[in-house]
Amino acid sequence: MYFRLNPECYFIKGMKQGAIFDMIDCKIYALSPKETEILTSCEKNKIIDKEDDFLKELRSRTLGTFYQNKQYIQKLRFGSFIEKELNTPPEFYRAFLQINDKCDKNCWFCGYNGLKRSLGCLGCNKWENKDKPLDLKKWKEIIEELYDLGCNEIFFNGGDLSINWDETMEILEYSQGKFINTYITLHQHNLSEKIIKDLKNKTNLIIQTEDYNDIKFDNFLYLYVTKPEFLINKENIKENVMIDFIIEDKIDLDNLAKYKKDFPQFNLQSFLNNIEYHPCLGHTLTICSNGDVLSCPMMRDSNLGNLKNKTLSNIFREKFDEINKIWKLNLDNIEKCTCCEFRYICQDCRALEKKLTGRLDGKLLCNCRKEKGEV
Ligand code: SF4
Numbered sequence: 001m002y003f004r005l006n007p008e009c010y011f012i013k014g015m016k017q018g019a020i021f022d023m024i025d026c027k028i029y030a031l032s033p034k035e036t037e038i039l040t041s042c043e044k045n046k047i048i049d050k051e052d053d054f055l056k057e058l059r060s061r062t063l064g065t066f067y068q069n070k071q072y073i074q075k076l077r078f079g080s081f082i083e084k085e086l087n088t089p090p091e092f093y094r095a096f097l098q099i100n101d102k103c104d105k106n107c108w109f110c111g112y113n114g115l116k117r118s119l120g121c122l123g124c125n126k127w128e129n130k131d132k133p134l135d136l137k138k139w140k141e142i143i144e145e146l147y148d149l150g151c152n153e154i155f156f157n158g159g160d161l162s163i164n165w166d167e168t169m170e171i172l173e174y175s176q177g178k179f180i181n182t183y184i185t186l187h188q189h190n191l192s193e194k195i196i197k198d199l200k201n202k203t204n205l206i207i208q209t210e211d212y213n214d215i216k217f218d219n220f221l222y223l224y225v226t227k228p229e230f231l232i233n234k235e236n237i238k239e240n241v242m243i244d245f246i247i248e249d250k251i252d253l254d255n256l257a258k259y260k261k262d263f264p265q266f267n268l269q270s271f272l273n274n275i276e277y278h279p280c281l282g283h284t285l286t287i288c289s290n291g292d293v294l295s296c297p298m299m300r301d302s303n304l305g306n307l308k309n310k311t312l313s314n315i316f317r318e319k320f321d322e323i324n325k326i327w328k329l330n331l332d333n334i335e336k337c338t339c340c341e342f343r344y345i346c347q348d349c350r351a352l353e354k355k356l357t358g359r360l361d362g363k364l365l366c367n368c369r370k371e372k373g374e375v
């Protein structure tokens with residue numbers, strides 16, 4: 001007798017333990033070392049004991065089934081098998097457009113004061129920049145090219161985008177209807193009733209705040225900037241609130257783990273993506289206010305070129321290997337994550353980890369000790 005998991009159930013092994021990821025119910029089943037061993041044999045088509053309680057439990061949960069003969073089970077996936085073999089254009093889906101670098105405030109956690117943010121890409125940051133900024137005409141050309149390249153998600157941020165609000169609105173209006181999702185980030189203090197009215201039905205607003213009491217509306221997204229030790233009980237955090245942890249040099253990992261939200265929700269698309277690409281760096285580029293193209297808004301040293309005298313297509317042609325190297329830095333390539341069964345559903349801020357460890361593949365912000373074989 002044989003036992004195999006169903007096509008929708010992916011079995012991922014860590015160093016000692018494994019987990020089953022059910023792509024229909026989007027559920028995780030964490031396994032003990034013994035269960036991992038049994039399931040490893042099953043997935044290798046080895047003969048099993050049909051009275052095994054664990055396998056009967058998997059069967060009763062409709063995660064897999066018994067077979068009389070050896071089976072080949074094709075896992076659920078998207079697209080064609082030959083698609084990847086062809087010379088297809090770059091899968092470039094997400095862009096951060098940093099329309100300006102200016103802001104009159106000086107928040108202590110701003111990128112300007114050194115990288116400390118775990119989700120700084122969704123917030124606003126000002127940067128030291130003496131170059132001439134791109135003009136409105138150039139931003140419109142960039143938006144056209146993003147559209148032509150198949151980009152479908154755009155994050156507009158600054159600086160303070162309320163400073164030259166008419167230009168910000170012109171860029172936003174020019175983007176309308178071209179992308180599946182657009183977002184704009186503004187600090188709570190830079191919002192006005194006029195801005196909220198102007199943005200209505202045009203884009204998704206992300207409001208950055210350091211004060212949890214500012215979070216009053218359910219129809220906006222909030223980026224709540226906080227140190228882990230100041231976070232209120234994580235069970236009370238509303239669905240529309242993302243947490244941007246500020247990590248200073250001294251880190252209490254147990255404290256951080258206590259306050260981090262659990263693993264993010266996953267689906268087949270995100271799971272398959274993370275098998276091949278980094279969860280946030282993959283398929284993503286950033287265009288700075290002076291035209292510089294970066295891998296990530298917070299990785300300021302990842303400069304791939306400048307758009308003042310070039311197009312994005314030129315940059316892809318010239319730097320594709322460099323871009324792909326960052327895009328494909330999935331968690332298989334990150335120390336300690338490579339031994340962890342949750343590596344295709346976990347979040348990772350490479351910019352912050354690189355700052356903390358000094359290495360592009362370093363990992364500090366996790367208190368698992370999978371690499372030491374601990375369960
Ligand atoms: S409001 Fe945003 S851009 Fe301005 S200083 Fe604060 S974090 Fe930086």
Ligand code: SF4
Binds near residue numbers: 331342365368
């Ligand atoms: S960060 Fe921690 S939990 Fe996430 S994949 Fe890496 S080792 Fe696993």
Ligand code: SF4
Binds near residue numbers: 119122296297298
């Ligand atoms: S590494 Fe990812 S999460 Fe971190 S700042 Fe860059 S895009 Fe954002």
